[in-house]
Amino acid sequence: MKKIGLIPKLIAAIIIGILLGAFAPTFVVQVLATFNHIFGNFLGFAIPLIILGFVVSGIADLGAGAGKMLGITTVIAYASTLIAGLFAYIVSYNFFPAFITKTSELTNAVNPEEKLLASLFKLEMPPLMPVMTALILAFLLGLGIASLKGKSEVLYTASVEFQKIMEKTISNVIVPLLPFHIMGIFANMTHAGEVGRVLSVFWKVFLIVIAMHLIIIFFQFLVACTIGKKNLFQCLKNQIPGYLTAIGTQSSAATIPVNLQCAEKNGVSKGIREFVVPLCATIHLSGSTITLTACAIAVMMLNNIPFTLPQMMGFIAMLGVTMVAAPGVPGGAVMAALGILQTMLGFTEAQLALMIALYITQDSFGTACNVSGDNAIAIIVDAIQGKNKAETKEAAVE
Template sequence: MKLGLIPKLLIGIIIGILIGLFAPQWIISITETGRVFLGNLIKFFIPFIIFAFVAASIAQLKENAGKLLTFSVGLSYVDTIIACTIAAVSSYLIIPKFIANRTFTDVEGAEIGEPFVEIAFPPMMDIMSALVLAIVIGLAASWGKSKLIANLVDEFKDIIDVVIRKFIIPVIPIFILCIFTGITAKGEMTSAIVIFGKMLVLIILLQLVWLTIEFSLAAFIAKANPFVAFKAMLPAYVTALGTMSSAATMPVSLRQAKTIPNMDKKIADFVIPLYANIHTAGAALTLTISAITVSIITLGELPPINLIIVFIIVLGIVLTGAAGVPGGSVLATLGILQSILGFDEVGLGLMLALFMVQDSFGTATNITGDGALALIVNRFFGNKGTESA
């Protein structure tokens, strides 16, 4: 029987905890070697992931330029930023209350085996350089007449998609195993598991709250019934729980969006496929909460508010092209977690584990929210937008 990613992650976490509890130090040294090696390997690919996703998503705008596209993309970005802001405010108010005196810095960690060898292969560029270069190349492809640049960017994104699906995703459970082995061996696991359980409950509750806000505001703007609109998108939510992919769920969400009363089918045909690839409010909300939690646990303090503001602004840009790839959202975010919030391999590994475990709920929130945004777009462009765009 072929196991899915979440079962593999859970197995990796369990095996890592068992190894950390009972294995001798030389075994711990092996897992620490794996942690450092795989951590360096993932960090090597991060700039390429950011460049591929962002550059390709901007380059694709050239054939669809117009008021409808500009409005739709801007609405998606604003929606994501608001979701992140609500998540950040909630995290600052709630998370410190159930983390008190349970951070890694409060635990007298045991000495564990050192890695047998550390192989360094630094990334070819830093994170912000990759982001700026992606924006420049993407804009050049979208504004200019060169099909070559656009095709190269698109093909490079396809290559990175293959790297993610065939290489990075398969090794993540092993990386998580190594991370949790070290955490357990140091005596930090007991406090972390309680915190993570509460955090996951908070994430799912806030995702449902955000969907309520999205559909309420969208229905108010579009003068529609929010309950009818949400009911129409419910099959897409359930489907996304199983697929964990906005792209794979898109046919269902497109069909369901067209059942929303007064929805212009041309608008649905345009915005739903678009939002399946750029709208990431559910994932962004999750990443914001997880980042603040992991920062407190590993660094011993809340991130400065100015850094969280920068993180949220950049996060909305980075996630633009990552929504359609399973696990793409968190992989694209690892770079800014490292460069802006200062996460090390342990912090990045915890973010991977936490995000992947709830990925189906984040994806379901993304894809269901697409229907709410479609309502707003339909309000301003229905029955006329596709012709003027």
């Protein structure tokens, strides 16, 4: 089983869940619903800890390398994430109603959550703190540790070690159990008669999201090559190995060596590429933002949940922060985003499970979009630094 990738496991879980929901006795579906209840509560308990584990050390690491280049790279990466999220909102808002409304027929529908079978018993696991409290505490600790870096290593070391604990929790507990969680959700939805309209939407969302990834990559390189005065199509061609590697590994970190070679072919100077590419692998997540924004809108439309542009822009802005240093495992970004999906968009346990399933099936393409954008940022930073050095030399001559 360990040799089978997460995506094949999830696909198998969806198929088995549908078959169980259609043919298994009600008691079997209720047993799965009980597992979902326990796992969902554990996930709710873990979400604030995941936020603390990754946001604190992520912000602390950003502050540790203070400098002009860090500031420039961070601003460009965050701006790219916001633009990608806004683009995803505009496309989703205009295209999704064409097929979600027609297939789901939600005009007079009741809440699909009410049709699902309840668990056999309740096991509450209240989180240590609300998600918003965890976010504020993470910002406070991260910025404080960054300011103390070099003076006191105790808190920084503790934040890094806590991050490793949460990484192991995700990779050894949450991710292995995800297929069973998804299987239970789909078994319950099939039993309730809800799965047909969900699956009819999945594949269309998937195609639109991939198209958005490719468009934003083209836009990022168009801007970068205009600023850096490079050949757009040559740079896009040079990026293909990095893009394909990311699809295969589903990891920005694992793609760094290949992405550095792509940056070298694009003519990015050694110092810039060795700083920007690894940094952006952590802080630049335009592809993940597109996927999460589009999937969130799809889930809300499926469940007849209203949303506004200011609400979604707030969600996108928070994504750019909460996904910093997201776990280096498939689906890490969506795990880090579960908290704000709950607090800002009001997602329930079943809706979070749908988000996980939707996101992870497209995770490799989102990662490929992320790392491609990293090299576009490297070209921009290299051009800015080159211009600054030229101006400094001119001033020295004068």
